[in-house]
Amino acid sequence: MKIDELYPSRWLKAADVATPVLVTIKDVRHEEVAEGEKKHTLHFVGEIKPMVLNRTNAATVAEVCGDDTDRWGGKQIVLFSTKVQFQSKLVDAIRIRPPRPKAAAPAKPAPARPSVVAEGLPAATNEDDVPF
Numbered sequence: 001m002k003i004d005e006l007y008p009s010r011w012l013k014a015a016d017v018a019t020p021v022l023v024t025i026k027d028v029r030h031e032e033v034a035e036g037e038k039k040h041t042l043h044f045v046g047e048i049k050p051m052v053l054n055r056t057n058a059a060t061v062a063e064v065c066g067d068d069t070d071r072w073g074g075k076q077i078v079l080f081s082t083k084v085q086f087q088s089k090l091v092d093a094i095r096i097r098p099p100r101p102k103a104a105a106p107a108k109p110a111p112a113r114p115s116v117v118a119e120g121l122p123a124a125t126n127e128d129d130v131p132f
Helices: 054-063
Strands: 021-034 038-044 075-086 088-098
Touching: 038 054, 054 075, 054 088
Parallel strands: none
Antiparallel strands: 021 038, 021 075, 075 088
16 A cells, blocks of 8 residues: 555645646635645546645646636646656656647548540650759
8 A cells, every 4th residue: 555545635646647637627715725724726627636726836727727717617727747846856746737739630631633644645754854
């Protein structure tokens, strides 16, 4: 059993997003995250834990969703884990990016044009090019 399983957290951690996760924002709240400590938190639609929203991630969400937190609900972002420097050490952290645009449907190929060779004449070759 891993230590995180022994002491589960109410809040989303980097280990919870080992692979990138597309989430839909439900809302932003200002709530107690530890005894006597209130912070902004980001809540999501579905079965994903809320995330304590640090200044870096708040700025990224604002860049993706606009700076009015009341309008973040329903918007999608991608959560992923990466290493960041914190107090002279590399630590795991959650970061945010916009979702990738959906790929457009592949264009239908143009119908093949039949090659036209005049009767009795040989097909053109590169040797037939006239140098200018």
